[in-house]
Amino acid sequence: MKPARPLAVTLGDPAGIGPEIIAAAWRALGAQGPAFAAVGDADVLARHAPVRRIARLEEAHGADRLAVLHRPCAAPVQPGRPDPANAPAVIGWIETAVALALKGEASGVVTAPIAKSVLQAGGFAYPGHTEFLGALTADAPWEGERGPVMMLAAPGLRTVPLTIHTPLRSVPDELTAETVVRAARVVDQALRRDFGIVRPRLVLAGLNPHAGEGGSIGLEEADILAPAAERLRAEGIDIRGPAPADTLFHEQARQAYDAALCPYHDQALIPVKMLDFWGGVNLTLGLPIIRTSPDHGTAFDIAGKGLARPDSLIAAIRLAAEIAARR
Structure with a gap:
């Protein structure tokens, strides 16, 4: 499935691997698409691919050169050496791409x-x-439960961290029944709207070993997670748990649910990266726009060395296009 309008792909940190994986994704996708334009510094991208500066996103169709909405950096870019002077440009690229999506371009x-x-x-x-992204889209119309909620996706597995960049010792303080309920509503909605799943099945992982083992290894399951799951089931959402996390991610277990909600960051990310380290996708649910991202960082240590793999970015582009076509 392909959307009629191009995607906007932001450059990310120009000193990271963003420029080279965007160029590699453009080569890999070719004329078959999905069509996209990069939003960023055309001169930086020109180090990795032939570029075509465009004035409007609709000009992105065509595979002869990488289409770029040129927005220059403030300071010279050296691979592997990020410069805070370019922070306003990086932020501006995201703002531009979001504005284009909100306008329907x-x-x-x-x-x-x-x-x-x-x-x-x-x-x-x-x-x-x-x-x-949540702040940039906060005032835009949206039907249903509003995010943002992070989801990690790989073939055969979708996970959602209920707390994200939270120190492990602070997770129990941030994990509330309302956090679980809100995230589950957003996930249920997204699985229906964006993935075409008519009756989504969710599972909620426990926080403690053995899901607390009846309270002997922690009370968060009994006090927070179980009441939240019960409340969601009363609303008609199909969710089970809290279940011991160490038995949720083997092949047979994954057949029983469409997404797993996990109390903390690594509990959600490790199984996705074990299953498909190179091709996992990060997507943001509950927004009036579609947003996906590769499931890796800037990799400054290998930037500019020709070692970066574009698999995750390619998967992110394809998934964004599939969701756009469904919407």
């Missing part, structure tokens, strides 16, 4: 990796992409 947004610490040194006020 882009069918969705795919974001190459950013370095949060570099952006924050340049004045960025958000923990990451997900929260920034």
